[in-house]
Amino acid sequence: MRQSFWKVTIVMAANSIMVHTAAVAAPAADTPSAAGEVAPYAIKSTYATPETCDYKTEGVFIVWWDKKFDYATQAVETLKTLESVRDECLGTYHMSDPPNPQAGYYYNVYLHNGSDLFKPQGWAMGQGTDENRYPYLTIPIGYATTGNSGLQHEGFHIFQYKANSPGFVYRGDSQWFIEATANWYAVTKHPQSKEGFITASAVTANPQVTMWYTYENREPGEKNNWQRCNHLYGMHIFLNYLTDVRKVPKAQIVEGFYAKTSLLPQEYLSRQLGAAEFARLYADFAAHNVSGFPDFPAGTEARAAVELKNYGDAKDVHPIVQTYANEGTGGNWVRPPKDYVTRGWGYNVYRISNTAAATYTFHLKGDENGSEGAAAAFQGRVVVRTGAAAKEYPLTMSDAATGQQKVEVAATDADVYLIVAATPACFRGNQTYLYEVKIDRN
Numbered sequence: 001m002r003q004s005f006w007k008v009t010i011v012m013a014a015n016s017i018m019v020h021t022a023a024v025a026a027p028a029a030d031t032p033s034a035a036g037e038v039a040p041y042a043i044k045s046t047y048a049t050p051e052t053c054d055y056k057t058e059g060v061f062i063v064w065w066d067k068k069f070d071y072a073t074q075a076v077e078t079l080k081t082l083e084s085v086r087d088e089c090l091g092t093y094h095m096s097d098p099p100n101p102q103a104g105y106y107y108n109v110y111l112h113n114g115s116d117l118f119k120p121q122g123w124a125m126g127q128g129t130d131e132n133r134y135p136y137l138t139i140p141i142g143y144a145t146t147g148n149s150g151l152q153h154e155g156f157h158i159f160q161y162k163a164n165s166p167g168f169v170y171r172g173d174s175q176w177f178i179e180a181t182a183n184w185y186a187v188t189k190h191p192q193s194k195e196g197f198i199t200a201s202a203v204t205a206n207p208q209v210t211m212w213y214t215y216e217n218r219e220p221g222e223k224n225n226w227q228r229c230n231h232l233y234g235m236h237i238f239l240n241y242l243t244d245v246r247k248v249p250k251a252q253i254v255e256g257f258y259a260k261t262s263l264l265p266q267e268y269l270s271r272q273l274g275a276a277e278f279a280r281l282y283a284d285f286a287a288h289n290v291s292g293f294p295d296f297p298a299g300t301e302a303r304a305a306v307e308l309k310n311y312g313d314a315k316d317v318h319p320i321v322q323t324y325a326n327e328g329t330g331g332n333w334v335r336p337p338k339d340y341v342t343r344g345w346g347y348n349v350y351r352i353s354n355t356a357a358a359t360y361t362f363h364l365k366g367d368e369n370g371s372e373g374a375a376a377a378f379q380g381r382v383v384v385r386t387g388a389a390a391k392e393y394p395l396t397m398s399d400a401a402t403g404q405q406k407v408e409v410a411a412t413d414a415d416v417y418l419i420v421a422a423t424p425a426c427f428r429g430n431q432t433y434l435y436e437v438k439i440d441r442n
Helices: 070-089 149-158 170-190 200-204 235-247 252-256 267-274 275-290 300-311
Strands: 029-032 038-041 052-060 063-065 107-112 127-128 135-140 322-325 345-354 357-366 378-386 389-394 402-407 415-420 435-441
Touching: 029 252, 052 070, 052 200, 063 070, 070 149, 107 345, 127 149, 135 149, 149 170, 170 252, 170 267, 170 378, 200 235, 235 275, 252 267, 267 275, 267 345, 275 345, 275 357, 275 378, 275 389, 275 415, 345 435, 357 378, 357 415, 378 402, 415 435
Parallel strands: 063 107, 107 135, 322 345
Antiparallel strands: 029 038, 052 063, 127 135, 345 415, 357 402, 357 435, 378 389, 378 415
């Protein structure tokens, strides 16, 4: 997949056809699979032959590398990792093998280093489809280690390949979920590592865009930069918040791939969790982001900020709509400007820089409909941060678009935030949902 979370630019889409060599078929071999059965898998490769490459097999996988190099150890570690992913995907999540082993062939994995016989292919890391219409993985040699997060991410993609849900295709408003779930899966294998959350800043840099925002369904004229292209990878933080913090069953995140549903992933999750609960969880997730990711590994917020600084576009960062110093909106109702207005299942943040004890009352009043006529709905949250500590308060909503909350703060509470999340029943497109807020002090 493209623009990998693992900072490798992936050049293959799921259905790409690339430059090919001749396919090779070899006699079948009895090889124990991950599930313990003996399966007679045959070799069928577009890019490698036993004359040009060494290889190792285990279960349904065959790992190839250029004979000029000794990658036997890396091949064993790759096989061990992929077999572990397969065990979980098939045994726990009830996903499906890709078409290769279903047809009696090994699934091909190619280890490459940029200067071997695979160099003309221009490979990075990702899954492609060869001229035999079978998927395969290309793995840079640096990622071919036991339990490597990037390898687990790509391994998870293998078992999405035969998904039977039309609503979960790799395009449009469902594309995000394929990448977000692969990142989610890899992060679940390394729960104490802040490195798994480096693309969180791609979400918080522009929280006003949709949950399903990608580099392919963005609005005309929007920038093509690191944070925009990695938003779909970064949205795994919502899925990890659901499972790791709010204890939504992990299987519930994955089951939609094989549910034969035409619903988009975000709509499917809303149906499964309940519309009101899904909206509440999304607003709580937004508050968790603003609170500094307190339930993720220590250092997550700072590590993600470094990634944005190093790779992002500083001219395209919109985390805060407006900052006020020891005051509210002066009795005025205010609306977000054009570059900030929230889209469906996006959110806005207002900040008060605070140095004095005060009581703030937050008012939210949303428009009845979105920009394309869909019925609007909102959730509001207030976050009070004191150093690394944070407290979160929900706005009391009197209807789908109107809410209020009063919060007392101390002089030591340095930052007070109002979060407005758009949570309509519409789960596609870039429709915007306008509202106005009023913040009263004392």
